[in-house]
Amino acid sequence: MNKKVEEKVEEESEEKKQTIASNLYEISRKVLLAAVGAAAIAQDEVDSFVSKLAERGEIAEKDARRLVKEVLDRREKLEEEKRAEREKKRPSAATKADIEALAARLNELNKKIDDLIAKKSE
Numbered sequence: 001m002n003k004k005v006e007e008k009v010e011e012e013s014e015e016k017k018q019t020i021a022s023n024l025y026e027i028s029r030k031v032l033l034a035a036v037g038a039a040a041i042a043q044d045e046v047d048s049f050v051s052k053l054a055e056r057g058e059i060a061e062k063d064a065r066r067l068v069k070e071v072l073d074r075r076e077k078l079e080e081e082k083r084a085e086r087e088k089k090r091p092s093a094a095t096k097a098d099i100e101a102l103a104a105r106l107n108e109l110n111k112k113i114d115d116l117i118a119k120k121s122e
Contacts (some may be wrong), residue, residue: 046071 042107054064096104 042075043072 050059050068053059054061059067079083
């Protein structure tokens with residue numbers, strides 16, 4: 001009887017985990033889509049603003065194109081810097097040399113432990 005209860009609890013727990021994972025996925029997806037939409041709107045707003053300036057004669061059309069390009073280049077550069085910063089914070093994968101160094105250190109420590117055990121047994 002107790003085993004059936006445990007199985008039922010496990011099944012319910014697994015279903016809750018799947019539901020939470022599914023909800024988290026959907027929320028993340030919506031946030032990313034909103035971010036992409038916001039970036040597109042921002043770019044449209046910049047284009048619209050600069051076009052209006054050019055139409056009113058407050059800025060030459062050539063300067064307007066250059067200004068839009070500068071704004072977009074700057075935004076791209078900032079995004080690249082943020083991406084690079086995130087990459088720096090992310091732990092890097094261990095290299096083969098790292099693993100070999102750790103294995104050598106483990107062997108060294110195991111030998112010392114064996115020596116201490118042997119001395120203690122004497």
